[in-house]
Amino acid sequence: MYTELIKIVEGGLEKDIKKVSSFARLLAEKLAIDGEEKMSKVILNLLDKKKSLGTVNLDELATTPMDQESRMNIVDLILPEAESEQIVLDKITENKISDFVNSVNHKKALIKAGIKTNNSLLLYGVPGGGKTSIAKLISQKTQLPLVTARLDAIVSSLLGNTSKNIRKIFDYADRKPCILFLDEFDAIAKARDDQYELGELKRVINSLLQNIDAFSENNILIAATNHPELLDKAIWRRFNTVIEIGKPSEEEISSLINVFLKEFKNDLFEDKKRSEKLVKLMVGKTPADIKSILNNAMTHVIIHNKKELVYEDLLIELFEFENHGSTSNEKLVEYLNINGIAQANIAEKLNVSIRQVRNVLSKEI
Secondary structure, eight states: OHHHHHHHHHHHHTTOHHHHHHHHHHHHHHHHHTTOHHHHHHHHHHHHHHHTTOOOOTHHHHSOOBOTTTOOBSEEEEOOOSSOOOOOOOHHHHHHHHHHHHHHHTHHHHHHTTOOOOOEEEEEESTTSSHHHHHHHHHHHHTOOEEEEOHHHHSOSSTTHHHHHHHHHHHHHTSSSOEEEEOSGGGTOBOTTOTTSOHHHHHHHHHHHHHHHHSOTTSEEEEEESOGGGBOHHHHTTOSEEEEEOOOOHHHHHHHHHHHHTTSOBSTTTOHHHHHHHHHHTTTOOHHHHHHHHHHHHHHHHHTTOSSBOHHHHHHHHHHHHTTTOOOHHHHHHHHHHTTOOHHHHHHHHTOOHHHHHHHHHHHO
C-alpha cells in the first residue's frame, strides 16, 4: 500500500496523470481487499469521473502549432492552477457557470439518459468584465489545460492560411482532453453578410463552423467576444450555453474591493459612509478597471513607505483613471473636496499649502 502511495505522489510531481490513475486504482483494489470498501469506492468514483473526460498526457500537447507565414505559435497552453483567480460574479452568472461545469462532469450520465449536449460556452459582454478569468476558473474546476488561441497569429495575410490555422488549432485541441478558448472571437466569426468583407472571410467562417461541429465531444469549447453584434447568426446555434457578462452591481463592486484588499492594511472598512461612497463612485467600472485602480493605490502606498491604504489614496487613483492620467492639482483639489476630504488632508496628500487649497476652492465658489 505504501508503494502505491509513493508512486501516486511521484506521478503527481511529474504531472503524469496515467501513472497517478494506474497506482490509485491499485490502491483502491488493495483497500477493498483490506475491508476499506468505502475509501476504495471514493477513489474509484474519482477515477471514473476523470475517465469520462479522458486522461491528459501533456507531452502530446507540448508541441504547439505555428502559422506558416510568421512562424508564430498560434496557441498558448496554460495548465490548470491549484487555486483559481478570485472573481466576483452575480448569482445568476455564477449558477450558469456552475451548471456548465456540472454538465461536463456528468457527461456520462447525460449520455446514458439519451441527452446529447456539446460542451460549448459563449461569453459576451464588456471588455474587462472577466471573461478570460471565467475560462481560467473552468480550467481549474475541471482540471483541464486551457488552450488559448492567439488571434494575432491566426489571422494571416496569405490567402487561405487563416482557415488552415483554424484547422490546426482544432486538430491540436482534439488530441487530448482540454479546454479550447477562442478569445476576441468576433475577429474570426464575423457575419458573412458584412458588405465590407471579402469572400475570404466567408471561407473562414465556413471553416470555423465545420471545425466547431467536428470538435471532440469530450473537450470543452469556450469563446469570448466584446462585440456579439458582429457574430455570424450561425455561430450562436453552435453553443449550448451563452452567458452575458455585464458590469458589476454596487454589491458586487463592494465584494470585489473586499477580495482585492483583504490582505492589505486599509481604513476603508472602518467608515461605512466612505466605503459606500467609494462603491458608488466606481459604478460603471469593470472588474479589470477596479483591480487596476486598487493595484495602483496599493503600489503607491508601498513605494512611499506608508502605513496603510486610506480613502484619499483611492480617490486620487480613481480621479487619475477617469481622466486618463491627464490631471491638474486644481481639478484634483476640487474632486477630493466634493467627495468629503477635509482641506487640511487635501493639502497633506497633495503636498501643497492649505492656503493653495483654499485659493482653489474659493475660485470654484
